Amino acid sequence: MGASLVVASNRGPVQFTGDSDETAVPRRGGGGLVTAIGPALADGGGVWIAASMSDADRRVAASRPMLTVVLPEGRIRLRLLSPAQEVYDAFYNEIGNRVLWPLNHCLFDLARGPAFDGAFRAAWKHFRTVNEGYAAACADAAATNAEVFVHDYHLALAPSALRRSRPDLKIAHYTHCPWPDPHYFAVLPTGRELIEGMLGADLLGFEVPRWAANFLRCCAALGHQVDSAAVLAPDGRRVQVRSYPLGVDATQLRRAAAAPAVAAGRRRLSSMSGDAVVVVRVDRLEPSKNILRGLRAFQELLTRRPELRGRIVHWVLAYESRQQVPEYQRYAGDLHSAVAEINARFGDSRWTPVRLATDDDYPRSLAALSLADMIVVNPLWDGQNMVAKEGPVINEKDAPLLLSRNAGAADDLAAGALMVNPFDTAELADAMAAALDMTAEERAERAALVREAAVRAPPREWFGQQRRDLAEAAGLQASTVHR
């Protein structure tokens, strides 16, 4: 029997490790997606379709085309797709990580790249093939009239491919990252195909209204008819475009923060920090997070306020990600050099101003966020940024939040956070100084505003709203067709 709910994403809810299918162990990823959609998938007889990302995943997929993983959210049926290695590599690393991610975050170094040459076109064909493979797997798994939720830029072409084979389905696509303006989007030679791929859906979701508005402007620039919340697809359907800002599940997060491993992390971090003021950031180690400018601002603070030396520590928890990508490797190298430079210039035998850790240690991240005196979130651009929401919810010191205006989270948190232009290191240094000087009353007031806004639309509600809107959007479609 087909599934009434199908979810498709590149990264699935678990990744396997182990040398053989018999010994393979699933490890749950840190992502919020499983928290949001896991319960609905488990209750409703759903299927999650994801890519094999490790060798162990591929071995498991080869022997078990459909498997069941047991998670706190329930038992989830999972289908892992394993395209040929070079096809997947083109899809994920070349197009996903080196073209679409930098496009959506305006990260291209336009004077030198990207090279949209024959190699790009060959990689794009593979990108299309993987998207078609996903569409076929969704078509295969879905019951008549089922709901299909397709996630993120990796799978932008899947909605239209799926609609061609299964017009009965209700299809939604959600973009978890920002969307650039038409001027920047026009850099991509395959932009029309990408957008028309997404227009196969009934409902397109974005994190915040800014990204949805940019998407609509890109559609208009390509000649599609748009209004403030919909686009006319080439086949005459009205595709709804909405935003769904994700919030924090406070109960679940506080439970995670109460775990013994987090308490142990807090003891370690406290003993290493002593009485110093603790400035914390937690990010994936990647260029859009703007970690280097954050360090420059910290350096400027130490230069402006020499009395802080020996009395402040900056914890930079930047866990490695996508290390196959040369731009990421270079960024990681620059980060290590910048940390070494600041420590050599300002530190001494008793004081290390910046502590950098690049391994993925979730309990340590929660520990650091809970005992921070100041939390820094300064991405160049970010779809939402959940650290900005999660940090303040578990922080115990009313730590001021320093937040980039270009993070989607700014829409919800601006009233309580100290807002900065992420390109302006002097402004970030000013904000760090202001956070240090802030009265206890102002800290408490701002922290309360941030916490209250951060827990609006927790994951289950976020997904529930999308399901209701998808039913409505697909219903409208049906009535249009019958008229």
Ligand code: G6P
């Ligand atoms: C962002 C993207 C996700 C992606 C995640 C981790 O949040 O929007 O689609 O899964 O980063 O990146 P990775 O490449 O490791 O899956």
